[in-house]
Amino acid sequence: MTTKKNNICLTFDMDWAENSIIHEITEILIAKKIKSTWFITNEIPSLAIMRKYPDLFELGIHPNFYPGSTQGHSEEDILLNLKKMIPESVSVRSHGLYQNTRLFSKMVNLTGAKIDSSLCLPYVGNLDVHNFVFDSGPKGSILRAPFFWGDDIEMLSNNPDWEMKTTNLEKDGLKIFNFHPINLALNCKTYQDYNRFKNACSSLGRANVNIEKKINRGIGVRTIFLKLLEKYQQQFMKLKELIPSSMSEE
């Protein structure tokens, strides 16, 4: 498997964020003409806006397989429900990075997934997509695209680098960045910022607690988001653009 060295992708795990939060981010991306891939958890009005700009937005699925999932009653049910919501999806990242080989088989067979980004390899250099074979037969493999940076990973770090002052990001290879809209909206600096917010609302989708009062006004997730947009701009690719044409023709 060979892809162009130093491909850069911007991804978002929607994680049931409230529509106004998503809307604000999409406005920025549309204004700057920046490509991104969104892993969708649930139906919201902003999906219609993203679909108006298919050159900029790729919609993938973000299945939650953990107990209590609101997306369905079984792995199969969850995948089929999400595929019904996002029929155009070819990319998948599971919520909480839940994964196993049997599940990959279901993802491919039930949703037609071609590329998975449920593997996190933070700050690992020389990454590339790889074809992961989990079974025999034509639907026995999926392309895996590990992600290189995540806002939540950075929030958990002892010394988060929100201003790109370290050389952590200066690695060659595939660089997939992952943001959670709620972390971006709150401009979280640490995981405590997120937890404080989460504890104050019954569910993230009904986050009608006054978010304004909870926003961190210093450096945080938003700082690095804006720096990355400036640094890479039109270099950002959608995840599905990493799929070789020989694999996307089926």
Ligand SMILES: [Zn+2]
């Ligand atoms: Zn998630």
